[in-house]
Amino acid sequence: MRYFVEHMVVWFTGLSSAGKTTIAEGVEKELSRRGVRVQVLDGDQMRRNLCRDLGFSDEDRMENVRRLGVVASLLERNGITVLVAAISPFRQAREQVRKLCDAFSEVYVNAPLSVCEQRDPKGLYAKARRGELRSVTGIDSPYETPLEPEVECHTDHEDVAQSVNKVLLAIENARSAR
């Protein structure tokens, strides 16, 4: 059966190394294959251009999410499905961007801190534990878990394909609910 997903914003939130970008890229690949116009906004990448003036204070993290929300909603209004992968630690900021968007799904990429620390491809947690890095989410900066995310991926015991499929299913459901 052929179908078209309408444009929407899918927001991946979770700790660093939880798997947000990996899942977003998996979803992007499958949506592209289906002919959906899709754009990933990766938090780390956006910090190198749009948000390069921002640090990691609570205030700057709020502002970072706010800007990503403005850009995501602009793209969405132009018919593009946007996959935002960014820690987005604060509930209030996530609720704000939800309101900016026409259709919005929150994906909680949930892995225990201990698992994220074991992965730690950027060496972020190791540095934080050695006291070389401050304001690391989950260590000395808060992460407010989503209360009612549209999707929850448990990347400690799901593989990437399972998580990707959960998100795709949520996108399909959001579409048919309209």
Next chain:
Amino acid sequence: MRYFVEHMVVWFTGLSSAGKTTIAEGVEKELSRRGVRVQVLDGDQMRRNLCRDLGFSDEDRMENVRRLGVVASLLERNGITVLVAAISPFRQAREQVRKLCDAFSEVYVNAPLSVCEQRDPKGLYAKARRGELRSVTGIDSPYETPLEPEVECHTDHEDVAQSVNKVLLAIENARSAR
């Protein structure tokens, strides 16, 4: 004859009240009518959301243009023709955003300061002359005129339709040159 304009970024630069937004909206209307997917990024509007943390220092003006450039190039990459209307007073900043974009046309919306001051719908120049407002471009903040803009609109002696047509022609030419 029917034709499709490929996506590109058209950047309207000029003094406040020179007519940037008016021309951009005229171009938007005509492109939409032709089935081109188009988005206007208006400097004043963007200062109320994406750039609301910025003021009017030289540095903040550079950052403002930089951010608009990042967003414009993101939209362009997604097949959208982007019309940016923002004072963008600094040559260097304009050259930077040109490099960010795949296809770029600079439109110099040129009206003498005296004409802009007479229009002054926002009362900006009046306030500046009364000493109530600082860092107003053309008064106590510099405007670096474009050296080789792709288009120049003289809004003191052209009407809006003439200016709009000039820009449309430049877009058509840019397309056929590829």
